[in-house]
Amino acid sequence: MSNNGGAVYKVVVLGDANTGKTSIIRRYIQGEFNEVHNVTTLPITQTKKLNIEKKRVELSIWDTAGSEEWEAMNSSIMNGAQGVVFVASIDNEDSLSNAINVWHKKINEHSHRNEYIAFIAINKNDLPEEQRILPMSSTDDAAAEMNARVFFVSAKTGENIPELFETIATSLCQRFTSSVGIADDSINCNCLIL
Numbered sequence: 010m011s012n013n014g015g016a017v018y019k020v021v022v023l024g025d026a027n028t029g030k031t032s033i034i035r036r037y038i039q040g041e042f043n044e045v046h047n048v049t050t051l052p053i054t055q056t057k058k059l060n061i062e063k064k065r066v067e068l069s070i071w072d073t074a075g076s077e078e079w080e081a082m083n084s085s086i087m088n089g090a091q092g093v094v095f096v097a098s099i100d101n102e103d104s105l106s107n108a109i110n111v112w113h114k115k116i117n118e119h120s121h122r123n124e125y126i127a128f129i130a131i132n133k134n135d136l137p138e139e140q141r142i143l144p145m146s147s148t149d150d151a152a153a154e155m156n157a158r159v160f161f162v163s164a165k166t167g168e169n170i171p172e173l174f175e176t177i178a179t180s181l182c183q184r185f186t187s188s189v190g191i192a193d194d195s196i197n198c199n200c201l202i203l
């Protein structure tokens with residue numbers, strides 16, 4: 010897919026219900042935060058245009074449903090993902106292990122693992138000590154197991170949200186440049202034009 014000559018990449022955000030998938034995207038695209046949990050029941054994509062090293066890149070960011078009730082809609086969304094953000098939450102003890110044992114497995118039924126770059130976002134990093142029940146020792150293991158880079162983020166405060174998506178965009182450009190390397194000019198991203 011091409012964005013008037015720039016590259017467009019598909020990024021899918023996956024994870025348990027209530028971990029903050031919608032909030033992370035909302036913070037990044039709209040710059041807003043909502044305290045209310047509105048359960049995601051429909052596939053929604055939003056786009057963000059970035060300049061990476063003076064080159065145009067567009068991220069097409071797909072929100073998904075974390076609750077099993079609405080999960081059927083996720084299958085079609087997962088196809089063709091190039092970047093995947095697995096979201097866990099500081100106040101949810103099982104959310105990181107589920108990222109590996111549930112969500113990582115699910116997407117690998119739709120995409121070969123080497124077709125996408127994985128990131129782990131540990132959300133709600135603003136919460137106070139007494140609510141931080143996610144075992145921190147497990148983050149390194151998860152990162153190794155999923156070959157993913159980890160970001161501690163907060164959709165509430167915005168901590169590390171731009172950094173997460175800018176790293177995704179940069180990584181996607183580098184990945185497609187090194188593996189395919191088709192486009193190379195001063196306007197377009199120096200990567201595969203999709």
Ligand SMILES: Nc1nc2c(ncn2[C@@H]2O[C@H](COP(=O)(O)OP(=O)(O)OP(=O)(O)O)[C@@H](O)[C@H]2O)c(=O)[nH]1
Nearest residue numbers: 026027028029030031032044046049075133164165
């Ligand atoms: N303190 C805090 N709360 C957050 C943060 N991100 C999200 N929340 C809250 O967590 C709840 C769930 O957020 P959502 O973004 O709707 O979660 P989701 O993962 O999209 O949930 P589903 O659509 O059901 O899969 C909401 O009440 C948010 O306000 C954060 O960074 N910090």
Ligand SMILES: [Mg+2]
Nearest residue numbers: 030031048049
């Ligand atoms: Mg949601």
